[in-house]
Amino acid sequence: MAKGRKLVFPWCTSPGEKDADTVVFGVASERGSRAPRRGSSGGPAAARAASVKFDAVKRGNGLSVMYSRLGLGALNCYDAGNISKARTAGFARRQVLDKRVVGCIGGDHSITYDILKGIDSCVDSWSFVYIDAHPDSIGSAGRYYGSVVHDVLALENVEPSSSLIIGARAIEREEKAVVEEAGIKFVGMDRIIEEGIVAVSKYARSIITDNVYVSIDLDSVDPAFAPGVGTPVPGGLAAREILYIASTIGKSVNLGFDVMELNPRYDSGGITAHLASLIMMNMAGAARKRRQPGP
Numbered sequence: 022m023a024k025g026r027k028l029v030f031p032w033c034t035s036p037g038e039k040d041a042d043t044v045v046f047g048v049a050s051e052r053g054s055r056a057p058r059r060g061s062s063g064g065p066a067a068a069r070a071a072s073v074k075f076d077a078v079k080r081g082n083g084l085s086v087m088y089s090r091l092g093l094g095a096l097n098c099y100d101a102g103n104i105s106k107a108r109t110a111g112f113a114r115r116q117v118l119d120k121r122v123v124g125c126i127g128g129d130h131s132i133t134y135d136i137l138k139g140i141d142s143c144v145d146s147w148s149f150v151y152i153d154a155h156p157d158s159i160g161s162a163g164r165y166y167g168s169v170v171h172d173v174l175a176l177e178n179v180e181p182s183s184s185l186i187i188g189a190r191a192i193e194r195e196e197k198a199v200v201e202e203a204g205i206k207f208v209g210m211d212r213i214i215e216e217g218i219v220a221v222s223k224y225a226r227s228i229i230t231d232n233v234y235v236s237i238d239l240d241s242v243d244p245a246f247a248p249g250v251g252t253p254v255p256g257g258l259a260a261r262e263i264l265y266i267a268s269t270i271g272k273s274v275n276l277g278f279d280v281m282e283l284n285p286r287y288d289s290g291g292i293t294a295h296l297a298s299l300i301m302m303n304m305a306g307a308a309r310k311r312r313q314p315g316p
């Protein structure tokens with residue numbers, strides 16, 4: 022990385038926001054986290070640094086990106102750098118109004134609520150896919166990383182019955198009631214093992230509606246593949262399964278996506294940070310384009 026140059030995902034090759042189909046941004050905040058393992062505010066910088074290290078090679082005077090799939094070379098993303106948590110809702114709203122898909126790297130999971138609050142204010146009806154080791158459906162405490170789904174359900178235009186939680190395996194009793202009362206579809210790890218990731222991705226795509234947002238907590242992935250998170254839970258998805266989800270369920274995405282809870286302090290050689298970058302690359306590559314081709 023040249024001195025003084027902004028640290029960006031090398032696969033975000035669009036020169037500016039205006040020309041991009043997807044705008045990627047980071048929120049380097051962990052204000053909404055209650056994890057004893059601090060450090061998720063370092064997520065955006067760690068993901069970009071890992072991407073520079075592992076997703077690109079020097080060719081001549083420039084960098085050549087190593088895309089995760091054949092054909093991803095047409096990826097049209099812009100990396101807008103980091104945005105403060107306070108500005109996140111307004112930023113997401115403006116991008117969606119301008120028909121761009123937003124992609125966020127966190128930061129703690131409460132940032133998802135800020136993004137969706139902004140999106141909810143300009144979309145009639147929408148559904149979400151929430152991939153996380155925890156359902157984040159605590160109602161007895163609010164506006165933190167454990168209450169995201171509960172908080173999002175209070176937004177005006179969300180459709181709970183066409184939304185899903187996938188991969189949860191650390192569930193508090195009060196969360197079961199919130200999920201069941203809201204009518205969110207729930208796909209636990211047993212079902213993923215029994216039916217396989219292909220069937221589960223197809224099922225998810227059959228449930229979600231026309232306006233879709235996908236939120237991924239890196240702790241949905243098994244700690245063997247993603248140790249760099251705040252609250253690891255064994256028995257999760259394999260790296261290739263979350264990447265498959267990103268490139269399949271990602272095809273339904275037209276509003277935005279996020280990859281949250283990257284904690285570089287507990288990572289091992291940057292493998293979790295690199296996985297975060299690849300999930301985002303797959304998502305951006307799969308997402309539906311809403312912008313009209315320019316003049």
Ligand SMILES: [Mn+2]
Pocket residue numbers: 130153155157166238282
């Ligand atoms: Mn979470």
